[in-house]
Amino acid sequence: MELMKAAILRSPHVVEYAEVPRPQMTDPGDVILKVEKTAICGTDLHPYEGRIEIEDDVILGHEFLGTVVEVGSAVGQFTVGDRAVASCVVNCGHCFSCRKGDPARCIGSRIFGLGIALGGLDGGQAEYVVVPNADLSMRKIPTIGAGTDDDHLFTGDIMTTGYEAVRRVFTPGDTVAVVGAGPVGLCAAMSAVALGAAQVVVVDKVAARLKEAEAIGAIGVNADEGDPQDAVYDLTDWRGADIVIDAVGHESALLSACRLARAGGHISIPGVYLEESINLPFGELWLKGISITGGVANIVNYMDEVTALVNVGKLNPSRLISHRMGLSEVTQAYKMFHNHEATKIVLDPGK
Ligand SMILES: [Zn+2]
Ligand SMILES: [Zn+2]
Incomplete structure (x- = not known):
């Protein structure tokens, strides 16, 4: 039996670089x-921190x-030798929702x-990974264009998740406010700028994140220094x-x-909600006639648009990478990510 190295979640908070x-x-x-590049996503922290129940010894990773x-x-x-990026979600392609063009509800x-x-x-934080339904779930990485491998890596998850969150309700000229600069x-702020938002406001409490938001072309609002509602109302x-x-x-x-x-x-709402219920000002939402949309991201429907925008340099998510490490350092990488010491970590399975 041939073996490979991979990041295995033995139990919550215990990730090992092991042979499988x-x-x-x-x-x-x-x-x-x-696999040539793989990243740690915020969603990986749900099993890592024990917030979702998962069996022992799972190979982690869905960005690769x-x-x-x-x-x-x-x-x-696809043929042997093609370079490709996979959607983090694999859809069946045949069910009612897939036929209706809404594979996220597959x-x-x-x-x-x-x-x-x-x-x-099995996840992609490994030397090799099986991608099912490849014709639907994978995209070739363009051989020419402005996008680097580091940019295309994120079209399978965070870049497209942020893009879809804006795009599914967007009209050119909109003012877009983003709560949370993770x-x-x-990526949502970057997408709003690229799509032609009149103004993009990013609300967070961490100065470094707000600085990055401003570098992307957004207006940063520190929720610790004033009421974000005042800032957004002033602008609109x-x-x-x-x-x-x-x-x-x-x-x-x-x-x-x-x-x-x-x-x-x-x-x-691209943010992940796992709780059964939460408190909302429902009367206010009803009176204001606000629509709410969320759910698992519709990656495969928007990957082509995002890849095209990455490839002309309008979206460049690689700027979010804070650390590059070998897959052999994955135990340390998860600790750092869990402790908020890294924005985005890219792992090299060859190291
Ligand atoms: Zn993810
Ligand atoms: Zn389906």
């Missing part, structure tokens, strides 16, 4: 990628790109590296923002979003 069997294809729609080394007999879009959705409950796919929030003739993005996934962020949105506006 190299994965095999089980379906004619599969390809095997030799690499070179195709094996191709199933039913795959038409009843057969599977996410890499998050255990049996989310489809049981990687997805900054006292109406509020057309779109508010909750890129945090916490009740306090959603409450803030409710206050920042104008009457008739939209709250779009």
Whole structure:
């Protein structure tokens, strides 16, 4: 049996760089990628910190790109040697929602590296990974253009998650407020700028994150130094923002979003909510006629748009990378990410 190295979550807070069997294809729609770059995502912290229940010994990771080394007999879009990036979510392509063009609601959705409950796919923080339904779930990395591998790496998850959160409710000229300047929030702000927002406001409490938001072209508002509602109302003739993005996934962020949105506006939620219920000012939301949209990101529907914008240099998510480490240092990498010592860590499986 051939072996490979991978990041294994033994139990909450215990990630090991360990040797495991190299994965095999089980379906004619599969390809095997030799992983060249893989990143740690905020979502990886849900199993790491024990917030979602997951079986022991899962190979983590759902942001990765690499070179195709094996191709199933039913795959038409890829051949051995192609370089490609995978969507973090794999959809079936055939169910009611997939047929309706809404694969994020696919009843057969599977996410890499998050255990049996989310489809049981081994993750990409490894030397090799199987990508099912490759024709639907993967995109070739363009061989020419402004986008680097580090930019394209994020089209499979955070860049497209942030983009979709804006794009699904966006009208050119909108004022977009983003609550939370983590990687997805900054990707949403970058997308709003690229799509033609009149103004983009980013609300956070960490000065370094707000500085990055301003470098992207947004207006940074420090929630510790003043009321973000005043700042947003000042910028919008006292109406509020057309779109508010909750890129945090916490009740306090959603409450803030409710206050920042104008009457008739939209709250779009790429932040992850796992709780059964939360408190919302429902009467105010109803009176203001605010629409709320959320759910698992519709990656495959928007990857082509995002790849095109990355490739002409309008979206450059690689600027969010704070650390580059070898996969062999993955234990340390998770500790740093968990302790908020890194914005975005890219791991090299060859090191
Ligand atoms: Zn993710
Ligand atoms: Zn489906």
